[in-house]
Amino acid sequence: MTLPADPLHPLWATPIGVHQWAEAADANALLARAFSGMRATDPNAKAGALFYASADNLLNRIQIPEWLSLVRFIVDGLRQTVVLANQGAWPTAAPGMRIGIEGIWFQIANGGVHHDVHTHGNCSWSGVYCVQVDPLPARESHPAFGLQNGITRFYGPHFNRLGGAHMDFGNAYMQQAHIDIEPIPGQLVIFPSWLPHQAMPYAGEQDRIIVSFNASIHSDTGTNQIQPYARS
Numbered sequence: 001m002t003l004p005a006d007p008l009h010p011l012w013a014t015p016i017g018v019h020q021w022a023e024a025a026d027a028n029a030l031l032a033r034a035f036s037g038m039r040a041t042d043p044n045a046k047a048g049a050l051f052y053a054s055a056d057n058l059l060n061r062i063q064i065p066e067w068l069s070l071v072r073f074i075v076d077g078l079r080q081t082v083v084l085a086n087q088g089a090w091p092t093a094a095p096g097m098r099i100g101i102e103g104i105w106f107q108i109a110n111g112g113v114h115h116d117v118h119t120h121g122n123c124s125w126s127g128v129y130c131v132q133v134d135p136l137p138a139r140e141s142h143p144a145f146g147l148q149n150g151i152t153r154f155y156g157p158h159f160n161r162l163g164g165a166h167m168d169f170g171n172a173y174m175q176q177a178h179i180d181i182e183p184i185p186g187q188l189v190i191f192p193s194w195l196p197h198q199a200m201p202y203a204g205e206q207d208r209i210i211v212s213f214n215a216s217i218h219s220d221t222g223t224n225q226i227q228p229y230a231r232s
């Protein structure tokens with residue numbers, strides 16, 4: 001490929017979508033109650049544990065209207081983010097597509113529990129929706145965790161390149177190699193599945209409850225392959 005003459009080509013950006021669910025104020029409390037009920041009746045759940053993750057096959061297992069609405073909101077957010085992220089890469093601006101939810105599950109955490117750095121496999125996009133967490137002032141006033149209490153930290157592609165720790169004025173553009181995204185009830189964050197991230201320790205009055213999911217995206221034309229760029 002021949003790059004056009006240009007003083008700068010800022011290549012390889014990392015697309016992240018952020019969406020706010022308009023129905024969250026009404027639905028989150030009901031979802032939290034439903035999830036707590038499922039946890040209480042799970043024979044494999046450890047009593048008194050600080051962390052619980054459901055099975056990842058909840059897509060059709062929960063039938064309350066709030067869950068069905070949340071799934072619609074998630075699929076809608078995925079569609080928007082994926083279309084925007086692939087502008088210029090897809091042969092047409094918004095081809096027909098099928099979105100497969102490969103897994104969707106909830107997690108309940110408290111007492112300083114964290115989820116170490118990881119990526120998600122067998123999918124192209126992943127996401128996290130926040131159902132419940134302490135409000136900002138209470139969360140950030142935690143004596144040990146402070147501003148990082150319960151946030152999700154994403155590590156961009158530059159992070160590994162900083163292994164040699166050579167930093168000078170010239171590579172300032174890559175020194176902010178991670179981003180912390182606050183948990184806000186009603187907020188959906190959609191990110192590429194390859195993007196390393198971790199849930200920092202959380203402790204609060206209320207449990208931190210999130211819904212996570214993995215998705216695959218398929219073209220309606222029956223092929224997932226985009227024609228490679230013509231070499232010149």
Ligand SMILES: [Fe+2]
Pocket residue numbers: 118119120197212
């Ligand atoms: Fe994750």
